[in-house]
Amino acid sequence: MLLALPAYALLSWHWSWSAEVTLALGTLMALAWLMVCERLSPGRPDWQPSAADMRRDASSLGLAAVTDTALSLLIHAAALAWQQHEAGASRGGSLQPMWQWLPMPVALVLVIAIGEFLPYWLHRWAHERPALWRWHALHHWPTAVNASNSVLVHPLNLLWNKLGRLLPWFLLDVPADVMLWAALFIQAQELAAHANVAGSLRGLRVWLGGAELHRWHHSVVLAEAGNFGTVLPWWDWVFGSLVLPKAAGPTQVGWVPGSWRPQALRWVDLIRGPLHQKPKASASADSAKSGDVSPRT
Ligand SMILES: [Zn+2]
Secondary structure, X not given: OOOHHHHHXXXXXXXXXXXXXXXXXXXXXXXXXXXXXXXXXXXXXXXXXXXXHHHHHHHHXXXXXXXXXXXXHHHHHHHHHHHHHHHHHOOOOOOHHHHHHOOHHHHHHHHHHHXXXXXXXXXXXXXXXXXXXXXXXXXXXXXXXXXXXXXXXXXXXXXXXXXXXXXXXXXXXXXXXXXXHHHHHHHHHHHXXXXXXOOOOHHHHHOOOOHXXXXXXXXXXXXXXXXXXXXXXXXXXXXXXXXXXXXXXXXXXXXXXXXXXXXXXXXXXXXXXXXXXXXXXXXXXXXXXXXXXXXOO
16 A cells, blocks of 8 residues: 555645645545455454444544534634735745655655654643543544444544644645655555554564554453554654563454443534543543553453
8 A cells, every 4th residue: 555655745746635635535545445355354353343333433423524524714814814924924944945845745744753752642631631532532432443443433523633634734844745745645644554464574563653563552461452553653653652572462452341432423422422521530530540451351
């Protein structure tokens, strides 16, 4: 899939697709490809999504699309206001030339790593702080990890991830084309990190956040549930949360008892549910204090 990315970039350039089309089509194609691979060569046959699971995940994808569109409108409005402010102040001093001086592959790696920094900490805090965990718990609801349920994310969780990624990019004047390809790589890699496909990245797995690492994050055993960086394991390595046991994967993944989970993915439930959740349940806060490494279920 990663090898196909340059060919896809050429196609997008040749047909002059807009950034939105390139991003949406690339993400959907990556999802479809991974789901085909899961059927042909599943890592765990018992982790295949059922038809009901896929209907639930498709609803979540719809909610994500609405959230994404709302955020894009907000960002466009903010970008216009910022441009007007800059033009009025005629401040100069843009960082754009620095990015244009860097070769595209180097700029991409740098931009992806920068874009992963805040989402890494937001994800880690979401596991450590009950006030944030209630919005992240939905993603840990399924008792399997696969490409289909990788999109099961609460809209607020999606929003803070995107803002955490985009804010440093805007502040550092990252050019739009670098942002587009970094965003596509991140979105495709987030899906790949959940894919239930057999095989190993071998030596590459400590450089790229694949499914071998991310499955451990969904483990019900708290001591195994590190790897907060989905796309790159670098920040986990730097901040001491990288988990890489010798076993092929966790024995059990899924829901944390006491955490909120909805009856249906409706806006009213998604907003009221976490708000009415008692703030004591989180994936690791209470247990981490007492050093509990027992299974959550
Ligand atoms: Zn998580």
